[in-house]
Amino acid sequence: MPAVRPACEVREVIQELRERIQRIERRPVRSDRVVASGWVEVDGLLGGGFPRGALAEIVGTPGSGKTALALSAAARATAEGALAAFVDARGELYAPAAAALGVDLERLLIVRPPAPAVRGSARARELAPAVRDALWAAEALLGSGAFAVVAVDAPLAAGARAGAGGASAEAMLRRLQGAAEKGGAAGLWLGEPGSCRAPAAVRLEVAAGAEGPVVRRGGPDTGAYVDVA
Amino acid sequence: MSMSHEEATQLELGAARPVLGPRLCAVHVPDLALQRVTRARARTQGAGSGSPAGDEPPLAVIGEGRVVAATPAARASGVRVGDSAVQAEAACAGLVLVPHDAEADRGALEALAEALLALAPAAEVVLPDVLLLDASGARVVARDEPDPEAAIAARAVAIAGELGYRARAVVANGRGPARALARFGAVAPPVPPGRLTAALARLPLQALELPGPVAARLRALGIHDAGALARLPASGLGQRFGEAGVAAWRLARGEDPSPLAPWTPSVLPSEEVELEAPVESAEPLLFALKRLCDRAAARLAGRGLGASRLELVLRLDPAGTARLEIALASPSAAASRWLLVLRERIGMLRLEGAVARARLEVAAASPAPPEQLALADRPEQLAALDTVLARLAARLGADGAFAAEPVDRHRPEAAYRAAPFRASPRRTGGGGGEEDAPPPPRPTRLLAAPLPLVAEGEGGRLTAVRLEGRAFPVAALSPPERLAGEWWDRPFDREYRRARLDGLGDCWIFRDVATGRLWLHGFFD
Numbered sequence: 001m002p003a004v005r006p007a008c009e010v011r012e013v014i015q016e017l018r019e020r021i022q023r024i025e026r027r028p029v030r031s032d033r034v035v036a037s038g039w040v041e042v043d044g045l046l047g048g049g050f051p052r053g054a055l056a057e058i059v060g061t062p063g064s065g066k067t068a069l070a071l072s073a074a075a076r077a078t079a080e081g082a083l084a085a086f087v088d089a090r091g092e093l094y095a096p097a098a099a100a101l102g103v104d105l106e107r108l109l110i111v112r113p114p115a116p117a118v119r120g121s122a123r124a125r126e127l128a129p130a131v132r133d134a135l136w137a138a139e140a141l142l143g144s145g146a147f148a149v150v151a152v153d154a155p156l157a158a159g160a161r162a163g164a165g166g167a168s169a170e171a172m173l174r175r176l177q178g179a180a181e182k183g184g185a186a187g188l189w190l191g192e193p194g195s196c197r198a199p200a201a202v203r204l205e206v207a208a209g210a211e212g213p214v215v216r217r218g219g220p221d222t223g224a225y226v227d228v229a
Numbered sequence: 230m231s232m233s234h235e236e237a238t239q240l241e242l243g244a245a246r247p248v249l250g251p252r253l254c255a256v257h258v259p260d261l262a263l264q265r266v267t268r269a270r271a272r273t274q275g276a277g278s279g280s281p282a283g284d285e286p287p288l289a290v291i292g293e294g295r296v297v298a299a300t301p302a303a304r305a306s307g308v309r310v311g312d313s314a315v316q317a318e319a320a321c322a323g324l325v326l327v328p329h330d331a332e333a334d335r336g337a338l339e340a341l342a343e344a345l346l347a348l349a350p351a352a353e354v355v356l357p358d359v360l361l362l363d364a365s366g367a368r369v370v371a372r373d374e375p376d377p378e379a380a381i382a383a384r385a386v387a388i389a390g391e392l393g394y395r396a397r398a399v400v401a402n403g404r405g406p407a408r409a410l411a412r413f414g415a416v417a418p419p420v421p422p423g424r425l426t427a428a429l430a431r432l433p434l435q436a437l438e439l440p441g442p443v444a445a446r447l448r449a450l451g452i453h454d455a456g457a458l459a460r461l462p463a464s465g466l467g468q469r470f471g472e473a474g475v476a477a478w479r480l481a482r483g484e485d486p487s488p489l490a491p492w493t494p495s496v497l498p499s500e501e502v503e504l505e506a507p508v509e510s511a512e513p514l515l516f517a518l519k520r521l522c523d524r525a526a527a528r529l530a531g532r533g534l535g536a537s538r539l540e541l542v543l544r545l546d547p548a549g550t551a552r553l554e555i556a557l558a559s560p561s562a563a564a565s566r567w568l569l570v571l572r573e574r575i576g577m578l579r580l581e582g583a584v585a586r587a588r589l590e591v592a593a594a595s596p597a598p599p600e601q602l603a604l605a606d607r608p609e610q611l612a613a614l615d616t617v618l619a620r621l622a623a624r625l626g627a628d629g630a631f632a633a634e635p636v637d638r639h640r641p642e643a644a645y646r647a648a649p650f651r652a653s654p655r656r657t658g659g660g661g662g663e664e665d666a667p668p669p670p671r672p673t674r675l676l677a678a679p680l681p682l683v684a685e686g687e688g689g690r691l692t693a694v695r696l697e698g699r700a701f702p703v704a705a706l707s708p709p710e711r712l713a714g715e716w717w718d719r720p721f722d723r724e725y726r727r728a729r730l731d732g733l734g735d736c737w738i739f740r741d742v743a744t745g746r747l748w749l750h751g752f753f754d
Contacts, residue, residue, distance in 0.1 A: 094673055105632060
């Protein structure tokens with residue numbers, strides 16, 4: 001027969017549980033649904049920032065400012081004590097610029113496959129080993145649950161395959177989306193015009209403007225754009 | 230060496246107030262040599278199941294041709310401590326004889342001391358089988374326990390158990406009394422200072438470790454236990470035995486004010502196991518490695534350190550060695566985190582043979598920050614981070630994932646270097662009040678090798694550049710920034726500009742001052 005607790009003891013337990021719940025509710029929610037980009041106008045376009053647990057595609061030419069946008073989001077994440085990762089299949093990320101944009105370099109993991117993909121390989125029909133490694137690493141990082149932001153820069157042509165009979169680029173990008181959902185990270189896919197489109201929740205198009213990058217929310221139904229000078 | 234009447238009188242007066250030593254926790258590891266040998270013979274079958282004691286082969290440790298310790302199975306077959314090796318083998322068929330290794334015993338005791346440092350500010354190693362811990366801070370270390378000293382003793386026994394040793398511990402005053410009670414006393418709660426003499430009284434004279442001649446003469450007088458010795462008149466002992474006799478008498482009463490001689494660990498821990506049979510799959514190996522992790526981590530934790538790098542050495546059957554270097558995201562003494570990383574790495578390992586022996590070394594360690602502070606108060610993220618870093622290292626190599634560390638160099642391509650990624654504790658408070666000058670603009674992408682550009686211009690003004698045959702009009706051009714230096718090695722002299730090129734965006738271009746040629750070096754992407 002179970003022991004019956006006196007009423008006063010039960011009240012104390014309930015009160016303690018109430019207080020505990022209140023404490024939990026007062027905690028800052030670290031896994032907010034978005035990661036701010038740090039560019040006020042872009043955050044306005046996105047409804048607060050890049051969605052967590054999803055892939056966002058940022059498309060632009062090499063000098064458009066898309067990398068700076070991704071690094072700015074990484075800067076916001078690292079400033080809040082979270083970790084960010086940059087998968088750099090081309091081997092071109094310049095860390096001093098990341099630091100200048102406010103990224104805490106000690107909290108930014110740079111992943112660089114042994115043989116970086118050469119510039120221009122975004123049109124290759126077969127994925128270079130570096131791109132395959134980069135996609136694998138991106139999936140691991142996005143799904144790990146350890147990173148708030150994972151930016152991925154890998155040249156990927158539409159219809160490219162990982163070897164004969166291998167997975168298509170589109171299928172591999174879908175896996176990234178799934179990994180982001182699993183790990184709760186904001187995945188930022190950096191694409192170039194004409195490269196493979198990611199199955200992203202958000203698509204931003206970045207272009208170099210006279211006064212700085214011009215960012216447009218992509219997709220056929222949205223015509224909003226902002227000038228981030 | 231007789232004593233004066235005055236000295237003897239002082240002794241009689243002192244008899245009322247024993248001079249007690251520091252409060253110590255003595256941890257005794259009985260049959261250390263035997264325990265060490267049996268502990269090293271790890272069983273790998275049936276992860277976690279353990280084997281019934283009856284399966285253990287009879288084993289005896291032999292020192293100078295005689296049995297110094299024997300397992301229960303060997304003793305049940307008639308093997309006795311003190312038997313010659315020949316006698317022991319004759320008494321027990323299939324007896325395994327292992328030579329005594331005093332150095333290995335010392336190493337084992339020191340390893341245990343390392344782990345026990347988690348409980349006390351100082352520890353002394355007393356060969357062959359006792360550790361003394363400073364228990365004066367028990368109320369701080371175990372402040373939530375009703376009896377802090379008893380809790381420390383229990384925890385010491387538990388830690389020894391985690392490391393694979395059966396031990397007993399007692400808390401008492403003084404090095405000699407604590408040692409004697411741990412070795413010869415029954416397992417007991419802490420001995421209060423006022424009851425020390427009574428607690429010692431039941432111990433045999435041997436427990437006091439008296440000098441041979443003194444012990445022999447006392448036995449000849451019919452003194453066989455500490456209580457009988459303590460009851461003798463001190464003055465008479467002083468006159469018959471001199472200072473040695475008085476020292477023995479004091480010890481029997483529990484008086485030993487000598488301070489602890491602290492032992493300081495000098496090397497980082499490593500733990501080794503020889504597998505009973507070579508293993509070819511990951512699970513039994515991981516089972517054996519768990520023990521190594523537990524032991525090494527406990528030793529490291531005792532020193533307030535965390536491993537930042539581990540090295541696993543696998544000896545293969547019949548020959549060959551495999552080495553794995555494992556970096557941890559942050560210093561950790563949590564065996565569970567080590568094991569997560571090891572599991573990832575071993576899962577991706579292709580070995581040329583079965584593993585016969587494994588050694589886990591802590592290759593680098595540093596003071597371990599409290600784990601919960603390391604990653605935004607979320608220790609589970611640290612485990613996730615360790616795991617993913619291990620996976621990346623296994624596929625991309627040790628240099629495939631890194632943190633960038635700034636380097637004070639003018640040459641742009643040498644302005645940072647790769648450093649191990651550590652989830653450093655979150656910084657608070659910002660960088661201070663002084664505002665630094667804004668750094669000069671730097672591109673977010675730097676090409677591994679600059680691309681040659683062909684300049685096109687009018688009247689000395691750059692109007693377009695050609696890259697790989699395609700012309701890009703120059704929409705804007707910043708003032709030049711001169712970067713030069715390293716005349717002692719590979720001198721360079723470049724004039725950099727930020728150029729906005731129609732169709733390409735913002736680029737970082739430079740003119741090589743020595744040759745006058747124009748290059749594309751990066752993108753302000």
